[in-house]
Amino acid sequence: MVIITLVFCQVPMGDIRQSLLPRDVLSAAKELLYHLDIYICNLVQSGRQPPQVDAKTLELVEEFILHAPKDRNTPGRRMSALQELQLLEIMCSCFQEQSRDTVRQLMFSALFSLQGNQADESRMALLGKLVSMAVAVGRNPILECAATWLQRTHRVYCVRLAQVLVDDYCSMVPGSVPTLQNIHGASPRFCCQFITAVTTLYDLTSEELTPPLELLQMIVSWIQDDPRLVLITFLNTPLSGSQPISSLDITPLGGLMRWCVKAPLAYRREKKQALTNGSAENEQEAGPLLSALHLSVLQVFMLLPNILNEKGLFGRLALLQLESLAALTSDLSRLLDQADKHTHTSSADTQALSQLTLDRLAQALQVAMANGALLCSREDLRAICSRLPHNNLLQLVLSGPVMYYNNIHTPPLAFSPHAAHSPIASHPTHPAHTPHTPLATHPSSHPQYPGQPFITGMPFPFRPSH
Template sequence: MKISPLDNLVLMGDIRQSLLPRDVLSAAKELLYHLDIYICNMVQSGRQPPQVDSKTLELIEEFILHAPKDRNTPGRRMSALQELQLLEIMCSCFQEQSRDTVRQLMFSALFSLQGNQADESRMALLGKLVSMAVAVGRIPILECTATWLQRTHRVFCVRLAQVLVDDYCSMVPGSVPTLQNIHSTSPRFCCQFITAVTTLYDLTSEELTPPIELLQMIASWIQDDPRLVLITFLNSPLSGSQPISSLDVTPLGGLVRWCVKAPLAFRRDKKVALSSGSTENHQDAGLLFSALHLSVLQVFMLLPNILNEKGLFGRLALLQLESLAALTSDLSRLLDQADKHTHTSSEDMHTLSQLTLDRLAQALQVAMANRALLCSREDLRAICSRLPHNNLLQLVLSGPVMYYNNIHTPPLAFSPHAAHSPIAAHPAHPAHTPLATHAAPHPQYPGQPFMTGMPFPFRPSH
């Protein structure tokens, strides 16, 4: 017999009296069972929008999150074993529910933040549940978590990311492959996870520098599938601008920040590495950031076709000018501090500074050429005005945007220090005539003219 929404609500309201005599685990299990039935009936009734009522949310807070009903009632607590059993029950519950709409509504009822004291319990339980889902491969929970990460304030998103980094990159040696292997089974979760960790680790301090294991994992993910960082963008309806409190729609801004700041950030920590007698991690990180930088540039070069398909070419900036302004401000501060580092020679520091600025110039050039960044040259000159001189950056700030027609092997041989620069802006060296073989645009990119003589430098850090 079909249950009406009103009967459904009454049914959930009557459950509390039957839950009170039960032990904490039994009560939580019983409530999850009834919550599943309640949401299934709500979806079946066609109620729009399908929304869990406040009384049901109160039951969740009382019997699953164990928030006290009132100040005079002490909250019930689970033992560690009971909590583990509850997590296993929740994993099975989401795994066995075949309808994604029901799963998403149930996950939202359990873990959408309400702005009350129960939110701390929500976050604690969510971190343990997602960590377990990674460990045992519960893809429905990871998919629901990806949606949660899209809709939740970034402060809480980075808290969840920190839990996973601690669990899989710090606390348990050898557990990184468990997290790494999910990229093929839940790419949506991986994309949101990358966005969250690039928001968390901004390289402003040693504590906010990504662990080498995390960096290696993300670099390998993007090398294997550059489109991974665009999954959220490709699968989400975009209506206007993103809420200012949410994570970015792609991790591109955070990845650019990582790659550009890395030479200076890791050189800042080199003294610690030297004192401990090991620079292996530092060297590994340099190579990983170099590879990651190349992968990010290749992602930018995938965008014209993708944006054209969505009708957004020239209309949507996936790299925000405000994010770049914050980055250049950080770079200015880091470069000012670089001269004070006595453990690094001035020649080495100059090399690292130029590498940092080269990477910034490359990112700006390729992002603008592929319309991931929509701004004027005047805007760029304004945000870069406090940075030291760099040949390539100067060319990007003053010259035309260059387009490339080869996304697989971007030209990487140009050096701003070459004796014969191919840039037309140099008065002593007129522009070269394009070769005949390059005169016609590549058929895959009919709208992009090809211009020779503007490759960008790419140098691994040392």
Template sequence: MRMSALQELQLLEIMCSCFQEQSRDTVRQLMFSALFSLQRNQADESRMALLGKLVSMAIAVGRVPILECGATWLQRSHRVYCVRLAQVLVDDYCSLVPGSGPTLQNIHNASPRFCCQFITAVTTLFDLTTEELTPPLELLQMIVSWIQDDPGLVLINFLNTALSGNQPISSLDVTPLGGLMRWCVKAPLAYRRDKKEGLTNGTTEGEPEVGPLFSALHLSVLQVLMLLPNILNEKGLFGRLALLQVDSLAALTSDLSRLLDQADKHTHTSSADTRVPSQLALERLAQALQVAMANGALLCSREDLRAICSRLPHNNLLQLVLSGPVLYYNNIHTPPLAFSPHAAHSPIAPHPTHPAHTPQAAHPPSHPQYPAQPFMAGMPFPFRPSH
């Protein structure tokens, strides 16, 4: 029998009280699993509808035990159902009720585990393939603020889960890093496609905040990747567990190639206006690939990486990463490499080693004391060591 709205509200209040008053987490998890584990039968739709309303109510009234159970449910359920729950919450707090965003914002403090799983689910849901699957501005602002306040938030599920090496294909990713990387790389072109009047950094006239938000998110993702070596070494998983999957990377480069083709074919602006978002997307991809490989998040040979990126147009930074090996330093304050091929084109003049030293008027034509760099052969830009 179908319940009336009043009966449904009464049932939700009883369930909230029941989970809140149960002091044993194991019992709560068993109860939640018995009620909402999907059985692939006709009752699944009713379970999903009630689950969405229960979790939404738990967020509204601050029922942390239910959010903790919801985090476990998101970790164990099929990703199709996880994104359905995420869609319900986004609709409730970012679309249907204006001004309710701050309530959803509080889940970061109430249940970091649920917040991490929620980010993973929404980055799976909003893949930027269409305007409808582009994250709402309010949601994007929330996620950026969460990760800026606590970069380790996106690793909570990974840190609290015993991993055997391979997660079920049907489940959500163990971290939202792959989805966040996809957002940052595709945003400049996806927002340009949807809004028709894109500016640099993926912004539009109507949403000037979007570009800086994605730039801040991209920086945060790189910073999180730089936290991984110590964590993976402590777990004995460095070089054994990839938090970014090669097949997901292949799907990203395929989507990016398609977006780049669309930008070339359908643009009505000058070639310079088209090139800026395209190069931004490729440079973000290159930066993410290099930092991910250097810190053990992506286990992929340079040959495989070149094959995956073979359909992408030329970009100097991406070409450098694909050519490898590229030295990488975790310390962001480390000065630029002396052999950087970009040094000759840098607008910043190098500091002299000794104040009294007078720089030469021109570099000599050759430097026999510096051995040739074989991996740089055939690069499309000039290469010259700098003093």
């Protein structure tokens, strides 16, 4: 192997291309993968920091694996469906047999990092098929590499990959959901990033962007089994270096909170379509699932104080961004207006759903603030919620004491997903405040929520209403 490595490193890239041209399309791709593995192993062994694949190698990948034409006058070569399947199997074996994670990550990056050119569509198509196969046959190294890809890539492409997996395992092949569900045990990092991507994709703005029931069931079961799952990316992200604003959020908490809060109105909005499509049962089943998810999200918030304190981040890093919260309340305002005009439900039902939505928002805001996931002033919160109709629980949160932290004047950390837009950055001169007092108990006019103080560190005392 050492001799082969040395020989390869001395061969000019142009000569390698000449040796690949006479081969058939599958043989050329297989040979290039072999050489790419050797090249990257040598690159890592050289100790060069950071190790970076050169442009000529990336051009070979585009030409012989992604089949992008070398120039306009040269037609691109195409694989048959069988040849493509064989290539995917070869790639699965290649990543599985390579024991060094650094080499695997560099190879994955060389194959699938987006370059902003015409080959990107071929990259995305091949990536979706490779990750889908890795899920099916349990190739954990590929899932680990895909988790890193999801963390570093623009969210537009991340949701495209998530859509491929949802289509493959929740829509096209009945009964295949358990296969996708197994990624929880195979690669928790990928599972966390997948949840973040699908909550970004399905924003409940239309029927098409409402999560399928099978997907919802799967995510609820994952988080119920392991609430810390949604924090894995955050827990494993180095504190140096900033997270690009265009990337996925560092946790799926914001997206999950959006699902829980918007769901009562969003699913009711689709009732007419559900009845037309004969899927009214799905709407009914989604209610308890989303109630369970809401409870799970609140319980994840309750885990944060210890985690943030251990990292020295309590009061310094907001896992829920103020901009996302503003977008959520804007969507809620529109949905509530639509609900008032809804002709398929009684006014009493509509009012109950509206109050459930606002109750969930209030609960999420209070628990998030109390546990350090949301950092903002009371004035900010009032401004964001100003367009929402009156709700007793929400009014209590907006008017009650807001939690401040002794180090709230500390600037946000560089790796904060949106540090420049952080609510802390918007208010850098806040003085330190004395410790907060517990929020007043819920008024007796809401018997479904017994009077309970929201106090950080106490077990969550009730289940959200269904």
